[in-house]
Amino acid sequence: MEDWALIRRLAAEGITHARIAERLGISRTTVIKAVRSTDPPNYERTPSATSFVTVEPRVKLLLEEFPDMPGSVLAERVDWTGSMTWFRENVARLRPEFRRIDPADRLTWDPGDAAQCDLWFPPKKIPLEDGTSRLLPVLVITLAHSRYVLARMIPTRTTEDLLLGTWELLSELGRVPRRLIWDNEGGIGRGRRHAEGVDSFMGTLATTLVTLPPNDPESKGIVERRNGHFETSFMPGRDFASPGDFNAQFTQWLSRANARVVRTTRVAPTSRLDADLAAMRPLPPRPLHLGWHQRVRLPRDYYVRVDTNDYSVDPRAIGRLVDVSGDLERVRVRLEGRLVAEHARVWARNTTLSDQAHVQRAALLRQDFQRPRVNQADDLVRDLFDYDRAFGLTGEA
DSSP states (O other), rough: OOOHHHHHHHTTTTOHHHHHHHHTTHHHHHHHHHOSSSOOOOOOOOOOOOGGGTTHHHHHHHHHHTOOOOOHHHHHHHTTOHHHHHHHHHHHHGGGGGGGGOOOOOOOTTTTTEEEEEOOOOOOOOOOOOOOOEEEOOOEEETTTTEEEEEEEOOOHHHHHHHHHHHHHHHOOOOOOOEEEOOOTTEEEEHHHHOTTTTHHHEEEEEEEEEEOOOGGGHHHHHHHHHHHHHHHHTTTTTOOHHHHHHHHHHHHHHHHHHHHOTSSSHHHHHHHHHHTTTSSEOSOOOOSSSEEEEEEOOOOOOOEEEEEEEEEOOOTTEEEEEEOSSSSEEEEOOOOEEEEEEEOOOOOSOOOOOOOHHHHHHHHHHHHHOOOOOOOGGOOOOHHHHHHHHOOSOOO
Protein backbone atom coordinates (compact mmCIF):
# COMPACT_ATOMS: atom_id res chain seq x y z
CA MET A 1 0.00 0.00 0.00
CA GLU A 2 2.82 2.45 0.90
CA ASP A 3 4.78 1.57 -2.31
CA TRP A 4 1.64 2.14 -4.42
CA ALA A 5 1.14 5.58 -2.90
CA LEU A 6 4.83 6.45 -3.29
CA ILE A 7 4.88 5.34 -6.95
CA ARG A 8 1.87 7.52 -7.79
CA ARG A 9 3.39 10.51 -5.98
CA LEU A 10 6.74 10.19 -7.77
CA ALA A 11 5.01 9.76 -11.13
CA ALA A 12 2.95 12.88 -10.45
CA GLU A 13 6.16 14.78 -9.82
CA GLY A 14 7.32 13.87 -13.35
CA ILE A 15 9.89 11.20 -12.53
CA THR A 16 10.16 8.56 -15.26
CA HIS A 17 8.94 5.02 -14.78
CA ALA A 18 12.43 3.61 -15.25
CA ARG A 19 13.89 5.95 -12.61
CA ILE A 20 11.09 5.04 -10.13
CA ALA A 21 11.68 1.30 -10.75
CA GLU A 22 15.39 1.73 -10.19
CA ARG A 23 14.89 3.79 -7.01
CA LEU A 24 12.44 1.36 -5.41
CA GLY A 25 14.10 -1.81 -6.70
CA ILE A 26 11.01 -3.07 -8.53
CA SER A 27 10.23 -3.87 -12.13
CA ARG A 28 9.15 -1.19 -14.59
CA THR A 29 5.97 -3.19 -15.31
CA THR A 30 4.97 -2.91 -11.65
CA VAL A 31 5.42 0.83 -11.82
CA ILE A 32 3.27 1.11 -14.93
CA LYS A 33 0.44 -0.95 -13.33
CA ALA A 34 0.53 1.17 -10.18
CA VAL A 35 0.33 4.42 -12.15
CA ARG A 36 -2.59 3.18 -14.28
CA SER A 37 -4.63 1.76 -11.33
CA THR A 38 -7.16 3.98 -9.57
CA ASP A 39 -7.59 1.77 -6.50
CA PRO A 40 -4.91 0.56 -4.09
CA PRO A 41 -3.81 -3.06 -4.49
CA ASN A 42 -5.99 -5.56 -2.65
CA TYR A 43 -5.38 -9.23 -2.25
CA GLU A 44 -8.43 -11.30 -3.14
CA ARG A 45 -8.47 -14.99 -2.53
CA THR A 46 -9.70 -17.06 -5.40
CA PRO A 47 -13.09 -18.45 -4.37
CA SER A 48 -13.28 -22.19 -4.05
CA ALA A 49 -15.95 -24.67 -3.09
CA THR A 50 -16.39 -25.23 0.68
CA SER A 51 -17.90 -28.05 2.69
CA PHE A 52 -21.09 -26.01 3.19
CA VAL A 53 -21.83 -26.04 -0.55
CA THR A 54 -22.97 -29.65 -0.40
CA VAL A 55 -25.68 -28.96 2.23
CA GLU A 56 -26.63 -25.43 1.15
CA PRO A 57 -29.56 -26.48 -1.09
CA ARG A 58 -31.18 -28.46 1.73
CA VAL A 59 -30.59 -25.61 4.19
CA LYS A 60 -32.34 -23.21 1.81
CA LEU A 61 -35.34 -25.54 1.49
CA LEU A 62 -35.70 -25.69 5.27
CA LEU A 63 -35.28 -21.93 5.68
CA GLU A 64 -37.89 -21.31 3.01
CA GLU A 65 -40.48 -23.16 5.11
CA PHE A 66 -39.09 -22.37 8.59
CA PRO A 67 -37.10 -19.09 8.39
CA ASP A 68 -36.54 -18.97 12.17
CA MET A 69 -35.36 -22.55 12.65
CA PRO A 70 -32.32 -22.54 15.00
CA GLY A 71 -28.93 -23.30 13.50
CA SER A 72 -28.42 -26.36 15.70
CA VAL A 73 -31.67 -27.88 14.43
CA LEU A 74 -30.77 -27.09 10.83
CA ALA A 75 -27.40 -28.81 11.28
CA GLU A 76 -29.13 -31.91 12.62
CA ARG A 77 -31.64 -32.02 9.77
CA VAL A 78 -28.95 -31.83 7.05
CA ASP A 79 -26.56 -34.21 8.86
CA TRP A 80 -23.81 -31.61 9.23
CA THR A 81 -20.62 -33.00 10.81
CA GLY A 82 -18.25 -30.06 10.42
CA SER A 83 -17.61 -26.94 12.47
CA MET A 84 -20.77 -25.49 14.03
CA THR A 85 -19.26 -22.00 13.99
CA TRP A 86 -18.72 -22.22 10.24
CA PHE A 87 -22.21 -23.65 9.74
CA ARG A 88 -23.87 -20.86 11.77
CA GLU A 89 -21.95 -18.18 9.85
CA ASN A 90 -23.29 -19.52 6.57
CA VAL A 91 -26.83 -19.87 7.92
CA ALA A 92 -26.68 -16.25 9.14
CA ARG A 93 -25.67 -15.25 5.61
CA LEU A 94 -28.66 -17.08 4.08
CA ARG A 95 -31.37 -16.37 6.64
CA PRO A 96 -32.19 -12.74 5.62
CA GLU A 97 -33.18 -13.99 2.16
CA PHE A 98 -36.06 -16.01 3.63
CA ARG A 99 -37.31 -13.84 6.51
CA ARG A 100 -40.33 -11.71 5.81
CA ILE A 101 -39.69 -8.01 6.18
CA ASP A 102 -41.76 -6.19 8.80
CA PRO A 103 -40.94 -2.46 8.59
CA ALA A 104 -41.87 -0.20 11.52
CA ASP A 105 -43.28 3.24 10.81
CA ARG A 106 -42.12 6.30 12.72
CA LEU A 107 -44.95 7.02 15.18
CA THR A 108 -46.08 10.47 16.22
CA TRP A 109 -48.26 11.13 19.28
CA ASP A 110 -50.69 14.04 19.43
CA PRO A 111 -51.44 15.76 22.75
CA GLY A 112 -54.06 13.91 24.80
CA ASP A 113 -54.33 11.10 22.27
CA ALA A 114 -52.87 8.05 23.98
CA ALA A 115 -51.43 6.60 27.16
CA GLN A 116 -49.36 3.42 27.07
CA CYS A 117 -50.07 0.99 29.93
CA ASP A 118 -47.91 -1.86 31.17
CA LEU A 119 -47.00 -3.96 34.22
CA TRP A 120 -43.48 -3.71 35.61
CA PHE A 121 -42.18 -6.29 38.09
CA PRO A 122 -39.39 -4.73 40.20
CA PRO A 123 -36.57 -7.25 40.68
CA LYS A 124 -36.82 -7.20 44.47
CA LYS A 125 -39.29 -9.00 46.73
CA ILE A 126 -41.50 -6.80 48.89
CA PRO A 127 -42.18 -7.79 52.58
CA LEU A 128 -45.86 -8.52 53.30
CA GLU A 129 -48.10 -8.69 56.38
CA ASP A 130 -47.48 -12.38 57.17
CA GLY A 131 -43.69 -12.11 57.05
CA THR A 132 -43.34 -13.47 53.52
CA SER A 133 -41.96 -11.56 50.53
CA ARG A 134 -43.17 -11.54 46.93
CA LEU A 135 -42.49 -9.93 43.59
CA LEU A 136 -45.43 -7.58 43.07
CA PRO A 137 -46.60 -5.85 39.87
CA VAL A 138 -46.41 -2.10 39.34
CA LEU A 139 -49.00 -0.57 37.03
CA VAL A 140 -47.29 2.05 34.84
CA ILE A 141 -49.13 4.57 32.64
CA THR A 142 -47.02 6.79 30.36
CA LEU A 143 -48.60 9.64 28.40
CA ALA A 144 -47.33 9.16 24.85
CA HIS A 145 -47.07 12.85 23.91
CA SER A 146 -45.48 14.33 27.02
CA ARG A 147 -43.80 11.11 28.31
CA TYR A 148 -45.24 11.90 31.76
CA VAL A 149 -45.24 8.76 33.95
CA LEU A 150 -47.70 7.65 36.62
CA ALA A 151 -47.19 4.38 38.50
CA ARG A 152 -48.41 2.42 41.51
CA MET A 153 -47.73 -1.01 42.98
CA ILE A 154 -50.86 -3.19 43.12
CA PRO A 155 -51.57 -6.51 44.91
CA THR A 156 -52.30 -8.70 41.86
CA ARG A 157 -52.61 -8.57 38.08
CA THR A 158 -56.30 -9.56 38.20
CA THR A 159 -58.90 -7.49 36.35
CA GLU A 160 -60.26 -6.05 39.60
CA ASP A 161 -56.90 -4.71 40.78
CA LEU A 162 -55.84 -3.54 37.31
CA LEU A 163 -58.98 -1.44 36.93
CA LEU A 164 -58.70 -0.12 40.49
CA GLY A 165 -55.08 0.87 39.85
CA THR A 166 -55.98 2.51 36.54
CA TRP A 167 -58.71 4.54 38.22
CA GLU A 168 -56.37 5.64 41.03
CA LEU A 169 -53.71 6.84 38.56
CA LEU A 170 -56.21 8.61 36.29
CA SER A 171 -57.73 10.27 39.37
CA GLU A 172 -54.25 11.51 40.25
CA LEU A 173 -53.91 12.86 36.70
CA GLY A 174 -57.40 14.40 36.75
CA ARG A 175 -58.08 13.73 33.03
CA VAL A 176 -58.59 10.77 30.67
CA PRO A 177 -56.59 10.14 27.45
CA ARG A 178 -58.61 9.31 24.34
CA ARG A 179 -56.91 5.90 24.07
CA LEU A 180 -55.43 3.43 26.56
CA ILE A 181 -52.93 1.10 24.87
CA TRP A 182 -52.31 -2.38 26.34
CA ASP A 183 -50.19 -5.28 25.12
CA ASN A 184 -52.47 -8.34 25.55
CA GLU A 185 -52.48 -8.40 29.36
CA GLY A 186 -54.71 -11.27 30.52
CA GLY A 187 -56.53 -9.16 33.12
CA ILE A 188 -57.44 -6.58 30.44
CA GLY A 189 -57.99 -8.66 27.31
CA ARG A 190 -56.44 -10.11 24.20
CA GLY A 191 -57.45 -8.94 20.76
CA ARG A 192 -61.16 -8.21 20.64
CA ARG A 193 -61.92 -10.37 23.68
CA HIS A 194 -61.82 -8.20 26.78
CA ALA A 195 -61.98 -9.35 30.37
CA GLU A 196 -65.30 -9.05 32.19
CA GLY A 197 -65.97 -5.51 33.38
CA VAL A 198 -63.31 -3.89 31.17
CA ASP A 199 -65.70 -2.63 28.48
CA SER A 200 -68.05 -1.04 31.02
CA PHE A 201 -65.07 0.63 32.71
CA MET A 202 -63.82 2.03 29.40
CA GLY A 203 -67.33 3.17 28.55
CA THR A 204 -67.58 5.06 31.83
CA LEU A 205 -64.27 6.76 31.07
CA ALA A 206 -65.42 7.47 27.48
CA THR A 207 -62.06 6.22 26.22
CA THR A 208 -60.98 3.56 23.72
CA LEU A 209 -59.08 0.43 24.71
CA VAL A 210 -56.41 -0.61 22.19
CA THR A 211 -54.97 -4.12 22.58
CA LEU A 212 -51.92 -4.53 20.39
CA PRO A 213 -51.35 -7.51 18.08
CA PRO A 214 -48.37 -9.81 18.69
CA ASN A 215 -44.91 -8.70 17.51
CA ASP A 216 -45.68 -4.98 17.65
CA PRO A 217 -43.25 -3.65 20.29
CA GLU A 218 -42.88 -0.23 18.66
CA SER A 219 -46.47 0.75 19.49
CA LYS A 220 -45.77 0.43 23.22
CA GLY A 221 -42.05 1.10 23.27
CA ILE A 222 -42.31 4.33 25.27
CA VAL A 223 -43.61 2.69 28.45
CA GLU A 224 -41.35 -0.35 28.07
CA ARG A 225 -38.26 1.85 27.82
CA ARG A 226 -39.41 3.61 30.99
CA ASN A 227 -39.62 0.23 32.76
CA GLY A 228 -36.00 -0.47 31.88
CA HIS A 229 -35.05 2.98 33.13
CA PHE A 230 -36.70 2.24 36.51
CA GLU A 231 -34.50 -0.81 37.02
CA THR A 232 -31.28 1.08 36.35
CA SER A 233 -32.10 4.43 37.95
CA PHE A 234 -34.66 3.83 40.71
CA MET A 235 -34.02 0.33 42.07
CA PRO A 236 -30.25 0.26 42.81
CA GLY A 237 -29.47 0.66 46.51
CA ARG A 238 -33.08 0.79 47.70
CA ASP A 239 -34.88 -1.32 50.32
CA PHE A 240 -38.61 -1.44 50.98
CA ALA A 241 -40.45 -2.24 54.20
CA SER A 242 -43.86 -2.75 52.58
CA PRO A 243 -45.85 -2.04 49.41
CA GLY A 244 -46.85 1.30 50.91
CA ASP A 245 -43.20 2.18 51.46
CA PHE A 246 -42.42 1.25 47.84
CA ASN A 247 -45.23 3.47 46.53
CA ALA A 248 -44.10 6.37 48.70
CA GLN A 249 -40.49 6.14 47.49
CA PHE A 250 -41.48 5.59 43.86
CA THR A 251 -43.91 8.52 43.81
CA GLN A 252 -41.26 10.83 45.23
CA TRP A 253 -38.71 9.65 42.67
CA LEU A 254 -41.17 10.04 39.76
CA SER A 255 -41.79 13.67 40.72
CA ARG A 256 -38.11 14.32 40.01
CA ALA A 257 -37.86 11.99 36.99
CA ASN A 258 -40.80 13.71 35.25
CA ALA A 259 -38.95 17.01 35.52
CA ARG A 260 -35.84 15.73 33.69
CA VAL A 261 -35.27 16.26 29.97
CA VAL A 262 -36.13 13.22 27.82
CA ARG A 263 -33.52 12.48 25.17
CA THR A 264 -36.01 11.78 22.34
CA THR A 265 -38.19 14.87 22.87
CA ARG A 266 -35.43 17.12 24.29
CA VAL A 267 -37.86 18.57 26.82
CA ALA A 268 -39.04 17.52 30.27
CA PRO A 269 -42.41 15.68 30.52
CA THR A 270 -43.70 18.36 32.88
CA SER A 271 -43.17 20.95 30.12
CA ARG A 272 -45.58 19.13 27.81
CA LEU A 273 -48.05 17.98 30.45
CA ASP A 274 -50.36 21.01 30.17
CA ALA A 275 -50.81 20.46 26.43
CA ASP A 276 -51.57 16.78 27.10
CA LEU A 277 -54.15 17.56 29.78
CA ALA A 278 -55.86 20.25 27.72
CA ALA A 279 -56.57 17.76 24.91
CA MET A 280 -57.86 14.99 27.20
CA ARG A 281 -61.41 14.24 28.28
CA PRO A 282 -62.69 15.15 31.76
CA LEU A 283 -62.57 12.56 34.52
CA PRO A 284 -66.07 11.09 35.13
CA PRO A 285 -67.55 10.25 38.56
CA ARG A 286 -66.23 7.09 40.21
CA PRO A 287 -67.41 4.04 38.21
CA LEU A 288 -69.98 1.81 39.93
CA HIS A 289 -68.97 -1.70 41.00
CA LEU A 290 -65.27 -1.01 40.61
CA GLY A 291 -63.08 -3.52 42.45
CA TRP A 292 -64.02 -6.79 44.15
CA HIS A 293 -67.76 -7.40 44.54
CA GLN A 294 -69.81 -10.44 45.44
CA ARG A 295 -72.99 -11.41 47.28
CA VAL A 296 -72.72 -14.55 49.40
CA ARG A 297 -74.62 -16.28 52.16
CA LEU A 298 -72.44 -16.03 55.27
CA PRO A 299 -71.42 -19.56 56.35
CA ARG A 300 -71.21 -20.86 59.93
CA ASP A 301 -67.51 -20.00 60.17
CA TYR A 302 -68.48 -16.31 59.47
CA TYR A 303 -65.62 -15.61 57.01
CA VAL A 304 -65.74 -14.27 53.44
CA ARG A 305 -63.02 -14.54 50.78
CA VAL A 306 -61.56 -11.71 48.69
CA ASP A 307 -58.88 -12.82 46.24
CA THR A 308 -57.15 -15.61 48.23
CA ASN A 309 -57.64 -14.23 51.76
CA ASP A 310 -60.42 -14.74 54.33
CA TYR A 311 -61.91 -11.91 56.41
CA SER A 312 -64.14 -12.32 59.47
CA VAL A 313 -67.71 -10.93 59.61
CA ASP A 314 -70.07 -10.27 62.53
CA PRO A 315 -71.42 -13.79 63.23
CA ARG A 316 -74.94 -12.44 63.82
CA ALA A 317 -75.18 -12.33 60.00
CA ILE A 318 -74.68 -16.12 59.66
CA GLY A 319 -77.12 -17.63 57.17
CA ARG A 320 -78.02 -14.28 55.60
CA LEU A 321 -76.94 -12.72 52.29
CA VAL A 322 -74.14 -10.17 52.67
CA ASP A 323 -72.50 -7.87 50.11
CA VAL A 324 -68.69 -8.05 50.00
CA SER A 325 -66.63 -5.27 48.38
CA GLY A 326 -62.91 -4.64 48.25
CA ASP A 327 -60.50 -2.10 46.80
CA LEU A 328 -56.73 -1.65 47.01
CA GLU A 329 -56.91 -0.54 50.65
CA ARG A 330 -60.05 -1.88 52.39
CA VAL A 331 -62.46 -4.82 52.45
CA ARG A 332 -66.04 -4.11 53.58
CA VAL A 333 -69.05 -6.37 54.22
CA ARG A 334 -72.62 -5.04 54.43
CA LEU A 335 -75.90 -6.63 55.49
CA GLU A 336 -78.91 -4.85 53.96
CA GLY A 337 -76.74 -1.74 53.61
CA ARG A 338 -75.47 -1.87 57.19
CA LEU A 339 -71.70 -2.28 57.67
CA VAL A 340 -70.99 -5.55 59.53
CA ALA A 341 -67.23 -5.88 58.85
CA GLU A 342 -64.33 -3.72 57.68
CA HIS A 343 -60.69 -4.78 57.33
CA ALA A 344 -57.49 -3.48 55.80
CA ARG A 345 -56.82 -5.29 52.50
CA VAL A 346 -54.16 -7.97 52.98
CA TRP A 347 -51.61 -8.29 50.14
CA ALA A 348 -50.20 -11.61 51.38
CA ARG A 349 -51.61 -14.84 49.97
CA ASN A 350 -53.85 -17.45 51.64
CA THR A 351 -54.10 -15.71 55.02
CA THR A 352 -56.95 -15.28 57.51
CA LEU A 353 -57.75 -11.92 59.08
CA SER A 354 -59.90 -12.02 62.22
CA ASP A 355 -61.52 -9.17 64.12
CA GLN A 356 -61.38 -10.10 67.83
CA ALA A 357 -64.81 -8.56 68.38
CA HIS A 358 -66.22 -11.05 65.85
CA VAL A 359 -64.43 -13.96 67.52
CA GLN A 360 -65.70 -13.01 71.00
CA ARG A 361 -69.26 -12.54 69.75
CA ALA A 362 -69.12 -15.94 68.05
CA ALA A 363 -68.03 -17.53 71.34
CA LEU A 364 -70.98 -15.95 73.18
CA LEU A 365 -73.43 -17.08 70.52
CA ARG A 366 -71.98 -20.60 70.66
CA GLN A 367 -72.40 -20.73 74.46
CA ASP A 368 -75.96 -19.52 74.19
CA PHE A 369 -76.73 -22.14 71.53
CA GLN A 370 -75.32 -24.96 73.67
CA ARG A 371 -77.27 -23.95 76.81
CA PRO A 372 -80.29 -26.30 77.39
CA ARG A 373 -83.69 -24.73 76.84
CA VAL A 374 -86.13 -24.55 79.78
CA ASN A 375 -89.46 -26.43 79.19
CA GLN A 376 -92.25 -23.92 79.74
CA ALA A 377 -95.19 -26.10 78.64
CA ASP A 378 -95.81 -28.18 81.88
CA ASP A 379 -99.40 -26.88 82.26
CA LEU A 380 -100.37 -28.59 79.00
CA VAL A 381 -99.69 -32.17 80.26
CA ARG A 382 -102.90 -34.35 79.89
CA ASP A 383 -103.98 -36.92 82.47
CA LEU A 384 -103.52 -40.47 81.08
CA PHE A 385 -106.95 -41.51 82.49
CA ASP A 386 -108.54 -39.35 79.80
CA TYR A 387 -107.08 -41.70 77.16
CA ASP A 388 -108.41 -44.78 79.02
CA ARG A 389 -111.93 -43.40 78.99
CA ALA A 390 -111.70 -42.45 75.35
CA PHE A 391 -110.83 -46.01 74.32
CA GLY A 392 -113.24 -47.77 76.79
CA LEU A 393 -110.52 -49.17 79.04
CA THR A 394 -111.87 -47.89 82.38
CA GLY A 395 -113.34 -51.30 83.51
CA GLU A 396 -116.86 -49.87 83.98
CA ALA A 397 -119.84 -52.34 83.51
